[in-house]
Amino acid sequence: MGVGDMIGSSTPRIKRQSAIRLFAQEFSEANLTEQGVGEYDPSFVITKLGIKVNRALVSGVIERLERREGDNGPSFSGVLRDPTGNHRFNIAPFQTELQLDIEELHARFESGDRFLMALVGKSRWFEGDDGGIFTSFRAEEFSVIDQETYMHWLIDTSDATMRRLKSHENSLGVELTQDSLKSSNVPSDLIDGTIMSRQHYPDFDSETYRLGVLKALSSALGRNNVTEIEDDKVIEPSSSQEETVSSLTSSNAPGVIMDTIRRLDSGVGVEYDALVEACTLAGISRESAEDSIEDLRDTRGDIVEPRFGFFRLLSK
């Protein structure tokens, strides 16, 4: 008698997908997706570090939580913020089993309370008209968590991210076949995703993910020098990237900001955090990025902030 028999399954079941631990930055930068072939086959978002994400366990402080009435009932959209960026999630009207709990949290949020949450969700995406991919999660289960649980999540996710970083490094310069990657110590659960990600994404600087890990571990250990670490690391280029990074000074910030808005704006503007994140990824300090956003908005008038925190290019 198999496990399936024991739990009363009469038809073959597709194995449950594991909940990937990943920080917001890695997920939000992913734009490669894979649809299942059959009706019930899982779909995936594949990150640059080669993990295929169907389900994830994410955590962070609640940043936004919006309720919207629809013909079929209320739906909710929210954002959880972790040390590297924002996780978007939503709850559809048909998820009636979650409505009571999310209504309760929504009331807390609306009253001005903020809290840490853990959320298990299925990855989903939306493709903008220009081909840009916007990733998010459809919540399956969630809960308010205490700081200790959040710290453990930061540590676990750091560990999982470092494992993927190591795997990514091992895959560089290796023929993209199952056997070659296996013999280069790429873990079996990362082989398919690594092949797809390496074929899809152009070369990228994986150091930014390492910085996210350092930031998360610093937070978990309660150290306050996170920003200093981040800035120190960002301006210390590795020898192979020296040329690239040396050209990325704060004078590039306006260009990066304008490009990012041009690339990501699907009509509702681009979030402040996304602009700052794009700049830090390009090796520009947070301070310079913030100065440049203000300069572009207030002095040069190249961008506008039609709603607080959302920026668009000013049509001229």
Added chain:
Amino acid sequence: MMSNIEKYNLQIIAVKQECPDSDENEVAEEFRRYEEEFLIPPEDALRSVIRKFLLATGKEESNFSMPQKVEKKVNRFSELGSEDKNITIEVFVASYTPRIQMIRGEEKQIAYGWIEDNPWEEVSNRERWDFKDWGQHSSQLAPNSIVRLEGVSVNEWNGKKSININRSTRVTTLREGESTSVQISNEPSTIAKISENEGFGSTIGRIISVKADVIVKKDGSGTLDIFRGKIADSSGSIGFLSWVPFDFKQGELIKLNNISVRKFRDTPEINISNDAKIELYRDNNFSSLEDLSQITKSNISDLRNGMRDISITLQIITWEQRTFTSEDGVERIVRSGDVIDPTGMCRLTAWCDFNPKGGDYIHLTGTRAQFWQGSPDLVVDDIDQIEQVTNAPWEDIDPSNHWVEVDFDELSNGGSRRGIRTSALIVSVRKDSGIIHRCSNCRRVLRDDACAEHGIVDGVEDLRLRFVLDSGVSNASLLLSKGPSEVFLKNTFEEIKAQISTSGSDGFIASLRNSLLSRKVEVEGRALIDDQGTMILAERMEINQSPISDSANNVMEKWGLEI
């Protein structure tokens, strides 16, 4: 000591610029919460805090959702206009031609071809359009297949309309197209490699054992002479079943070409038929029979359903015998007991006159494994397969507390085991946790007061907790029966029942979720593993209490990180 207002002075000024009516103390308290409770430094928290105070004053709209897409379902291309997007349509794939194209400075694989609408009708009733596949759906868009496309758009160029299949398009195969042929390599693989999957191949191995056997045909029409045995190389061993005469002896090195590997229950096995070619092989460096005998010794953690010809050393824990009357009316005796080794615990059943004492060490050869209720059960058919071991092969094991620590991922990728201890995070609290009712005849869980076997019956109350454990790589269902649930919840059945009657079943599940979601737990029990996944039946569960600093330092040390 610096006050919060002094500490966050710069940030407070920034918030006051956007929200002049905000209270300084409240703003300072919010920055303190972000820094101390949510671990976000004040410079990073600035925008979040501003947003919070803007929301409080009603100045900030929180509408940030992505635009909703409107889906258009059609049956015929003729229903489509040049501006239509997010279309769902079923089509026949007439051709599919991939090519590499430079897009925004990057090499991308795209494909083009023909698709036809109205795919379930005659060709004469279909319309054919061009398509471009921007999403690398080659595996789903095989020529001659019928697929449902969800999320495609119309492209019009010089008055001619075509379909764009985007990266986000969902392609569902409704009828298979042309299949690709499978290449079979005749290069010999290691035994470990050919054991990974079912299929055809070649390998080289030394014969560890071989014996003639007879299979009785199921239809009673006679018997078949066969040969069973085991071959090994330095990577592992595998059993074989030959349907043709097998003229090789124990110890000989052979090359096997064009053999098939099939799984018997959970165990891969080489099948040798008329198409196979077997010949003696010469390689002076190949491992000797003596060396390979050590490799081919099993332990309890290696046991898989359907394994044969097992060589294993065990310690007897308990032993008993019972008499029963078999189907042919003959009274027979079966002896069985619990056995352990350093890797775990299992049952041993003997169909021969074997009467050991608890604590005896034994070595078995040529035994087989079958699973009973998902757990491994070793079976001895002949007393000659058993040898008493006088020198203890390992230090004393305390059977009352013999939990073998197993990595969660290793456990999920192995076979069913008893006596294991493992840990992972809870990522789901199942809604059917709590008080359940079982059939008084068969103990099945009642659904709507009815048993699947016995219909409407008076249910017997029981308690169970069900979760999903997850490591980020593997996952398992976790089940705690009444006793372990009471111990974990530190409440008696009656107390838990009272709690559920007060807060309701949903309230009980919510309280479990609030205290356990994303928490790491350690469990002891047995794991049942098959093609559909892993289920752990826990005898004990405990929340892992390892200190944050230890966990963080372990991760930093593991990956060579310094802060």
